[in-house]
Amino acid sequence: MSLAVAVVGGLHAAARAAAVDRLLADVPGSVVLHHDLSAAGAGRVARTVRDRDGIVSSGQTPLVNDCACCALREDLVPELRRLADAAGTRLAIVELWDSVEPKAMAEVIASGGLTVTSVITAVDPALVLPYLGNGDDLAEAGLAAAATDRRTVADTFARQLEYAPVLAVADSPEADDEDMELLAQLHPTARRVPIGADAGHGEPPVGPRPTARPGPGGAGGGVPGPLARAALAGFDVEAAAAAQHPACALLPQEADDHGVSTLVWHRRRPFHPERLYAALEDLTCAAARSRGRFWLADKPDTLLHWDAAGGALCVESAGPWLAALPDAAWELVPPVRRAAAALDWHPEHGDRCNHLVFTSPGLDREGLTRLLESCLLTDAEYAAGRNSWRRLPPAFDTLLEV
Structure with a gap:
């Protein structure tokens, strides 16, 4: 045996x-x-x-x-x-x-x-x-x-x-x-x-x-x-x-019981880099545990990983979004990642999205949601288009050691 x-x-x-x-x-x-x-x-x-x-x-x-x-x-x-x-x-x-x-x-x-x-x-x-x-x-x-x-x-x-x-x-x-x-x-x-x-x-x-x-x-x-x-x-x-892997991790679902809540926040619009950076401390301390993936307007091709616990946040690049890759490169991507992207594909942005999950006792769901929403591009910023987004101040370059 x-x-x-x-x-x-x-x-x-x-x-x-x-x-x-x-x-x-x-x-x-x-x-x-x-x-x-x-x-x-x-x-x-x-x-x-x-x-x-x-x-x-x-x-x-x-x-x-x-x-x-x-x-x-x-x-x-x-x-x-x-x-x-x-x-x-x-x-x-x-x-x-x-x-x-x-x-x-x-x-x-x-x-x-x-x-x-x-x-x-x-x-x-x-x-x-x-x-x-x-x-x-x-x-x-x-x-x-x-x-x-x-x-x-x-x-x-x-x-x-x-x-x-x-x-x-x-x-x-x-x-x-x-x-x-x-x-x-x-x-x-x-x-x-x-x-x-x-x-x-x-x-x-x-x-x-x-x-x-x-x-x-x-x-x-x-x-x-x-x-x-x-x-x-x-x-x-x-x-x-x-x-x-942050691109296809099976993250927790919405829950609220016995004083513990899990908030799943999923949006297609990218974050404004400066506003998100200014909110990092409050977002990191809002929950005992938070994780997921997100995108910044000035780095639209980069999948970013969010990993926070103990009041500390790690943000790092997890490579490109699939939508940023040429078609020929898709064959080099593991099938599980292609399947995850297909389930969440957007006609304009592909697999680009913000998908963050916060879990904690006493979670302020409404306050946390408002804070996250305030960090997104406004309607006017979004309408300006991707070329304009790339010119936004690169607030995360030091954190990402770019």
Whole structure:
């Protein structure tokens, strides 16, 4: 039998440990491979392999280019191949260190010829809002993976949460309905599975089931609990990457429940660069989490990515809009992106649009909508045409490092 590999990550360390222990208990022949990056300052990464009875092996690997994550990448696939050759190993659980993001590791594992059967992020619902609101650098929290790591707690947690098709949800006494609703609105398509042992045998999971391909062991195969079944259900690395691309990301839909709201704002008219730039702070702080794609009147061919959490905003170019490409270049574009553009095509602007989604408790939907609308081109500015738009002051050039 080929080795199944389940990636389990998340900044909520206690929830992650509980999810890993649940899998070890429920899947016979499972082992956990973990690289501890906390000693990276001493120039090494510690590796352990354990099963349900304790440590099986341990070792160290040196940093690569002063980067702990690079060392992890170099060591991960050889260790997994060694486990694949070991008789009786059915499932390798790759428990990621706190700030390691699952997307990069899943892609490394798949590129090494191994079968990723699931990516799971473990979550304590009571900690979702505090972590989304934490704009501290990972270095300040002692969680940086390299000296050059400039990520924040909030944006790292958001990516961990939104990439995984399965969320292992800890039983948190401090969590209330608002916390659970926030989690549901941030990632509505995720399969949310309880971690606790009393929830592990035969109870239905919370949320929808994924539509992934079945992996080794199938979706049942005698595995006793929903988290174990999710770990073996199957995972498509290419589809997961496409779902994160700002041009075709499956963003949350409108919602309003238990004090939590999601506002979906979709407009065809471009933003005025100066007015939008002046409003960035208010827009960034308006919601715990916001994301999406947008276009500026002075850069009509550039798809811009909006990614905000923890009171900080990242704006970056995601390449050209499809409408800006010559017909011959379309064959080089992934089919999923062409399909997404076709679903949202405008006769004049093509796939160019503003599609931003804001999710937060206590969201001021009306005020936020008014602010966004005020940043668009006016009727007169819009009627002046694209040549006039290009002459508008390039307010975003510094932010985009143009």
